[in-house]
Amino acid sequence: MFIMEFNPTREYAAFLDKNDDLKQFREQFYIQPEKIYFDGNSLGLLSKRAEASLLTLLDSWKQHGIDGWTQGENPWFYLSEQVGVQLSKIVGAKPEEVIATGSTTVNLHQMIATFYKPTSKKTKIVIDELNFPTDLYAVQSQLGVHYENIEDHIQYVRSQDGHYYTYEDIVAAMTDDVALIILPGVLYRSGQILDLKALTTEAHKRGIIIGFDLCHSVGSVEHSLHDWDVDFAFWCNYKHLNGGPGAVAGLFVHEKHSGTKPGLAGWFSSDKEKQFDMETSLVQANDVSAYQMGTPHLLSLAPLLGALEVFNEAGIQRIREKSVQLTEYFIQLYNHYLSEYDFELSCPVNNELRGGHVFMTHADSARICKALKEKGVIPDFRAPNGIRIAPVALYNTFEEVFEVVQIIKTIMDEKLYEYFKNEREIVA
The missing domain is CATH 3.40.640.10 (Type I PLP-dependent aspartate aminotransferase-like (Major domain))
Structure with a gap:
């Protein structure tokens, strides 16, 4: 499994997607327009074959x-x-x-x-x-x-x-x-x-x-x-x-x-x-x-x-390889774009020790998750202060990872999370 070079541009994300040998599986799932679904570690999306x-x-x-x-x-x-x-x-x-x-x-x-x-x-x-x-x-x-x-x-x-x-x-x-x-x-x-x-x-x-x-x-x-x-x-x-x-x-x-x-x-x-x-x-x-x-x-x-x-x-080996690449890419972008916003990255940075999601903590996590949903991003809040981000190999893309990081940055820069209560919904 290779460690990706890092390039913090949308063009690089598009390059990674173009060279993704699992990209054909995305079309087998029901992807909602204008939504980025990063909650596949809670409930995976419906495939046409299912x-x-x-x-x-x-x-x-x-x-x-x-x-x-x-x-x-x-x-x-x-x-x-x-x-x-x-x-x-x-x-x-x-x-x-x-x-x-x-x-x-x-x-x-x-x-x-x-x-x-x-x-x-x-x-x-x-x-x-x-x-x-x-x-x-x-x-x-x-x-x-x-x-x-x-x-x-x-x-x-x-x-x-x-x-x-x-x-x-x-x-x-x-x-x-x-x-x-x-x-x-x-x-x-x-x-x-x-x-x-x-x-x-x-x-x-x-x-x-x-x-x-x-x-x-x-x-x-x-x-x-x-x-x-x-x-x-x-x-x-x-x-x-x-x-x-x-x-x-x-x-x-x-x-x-x-x-x-x-x-x-x-x-x-x-x-x-x-x-x-x-x-x-x-x-x-x-x-x-x-x-x-x-x-x-x-x-x-x-x-x-x-x-x-x-x-x-698709095969578990190829799925695991892309899963690691997606979460590694998120961590790289996090370090580049989000390090100043009082998040704490609370998941392993070592690829061999990290599962299929990234976990961040922040004092305003519940309201940040609500702001993300308002922007069309589906994350997962975990009490008391955690955000799980799970880009799934079969249907998520590197460009979606890039876009989510940019949306988080906008939410923090413009303090859009302040419009929401910092408490979980009935289903987090």
Whole structure:
């Protein structure tokens, strides 16, 4: 991956776009005129192929009724596994290790219920204090099943500066009383990438099961979950993978755990050859399918067929390379044009340590985000004072990055943010 030379002109941005070998994918997405969408790390845009795959499933319902479970272009009974095959290519896993099922939070509950096996000496779950809150809530509620004083059984990884973790801080939390570790692949605020391979090795040295929340890393960085020997991982598919709001989530369980009884079982945990025998005892699938529960949410699953087709056609390696170039270019422009406006760049500047977005903090972040939206730019505000900027490789351009920096400069020069209240909306 090359480090781009820097030239602070619009002409250079146009040059970069002309030489972008992913530029043809932009036309496959619905781009709104007069808008610059830099919030793809919260919700990716709709692709025409995702729309088509949803309409195809609706048509199969129209044409086949209940026989759509086994007939039509994409029989519903096998759709979760079919999408899982596509996801496995993105996360570096075997097809039988990945399934599209549930939501991020549901899948995390399933993994804790399955792999958290406290003993008299090992009762703690390690989680980091900067993690997305749903993970904290799930851990707390699962511990509540076992213990009254749940805080006695949570081991937090603490950040020294409120933005990043050191490798040493995380490893130090892997004490003898830890039974399970749950960490993010990319920190959702700062965008710091954690070293999943090294952390997995350290956990396993201590006999600890370890799993990762990949919501902000899947589709923006490369993974090799099987080869890294990760025990489990879970993620949403509506951010960088463009599966749509409420898209069915992804789940990875390493093949070494095949046969492990699901902590939360349902009829879709069944061996597919036995599922409709309607036995009173579960005959579970012998792969990741065992960690499904109820009937798949097919209308939230169908768009992924088209969305992931686009993604895998482009390839995670090329997507990662352009993603790094886009965020690196933003940082270069930030340093050139925005350094005098009291922003703090609170994401890694090292390309190898930064995920798919840039994070800036400012005392007036909420009102700056509102001013950006007024100017047609869609960023993401994160309380209390953060702005996330996520140029996405498949549909954003270098010229858009240049334009956004110029708009921010204008907002700050003309104090346009002062026309807005410095408080978040209902949805930040």
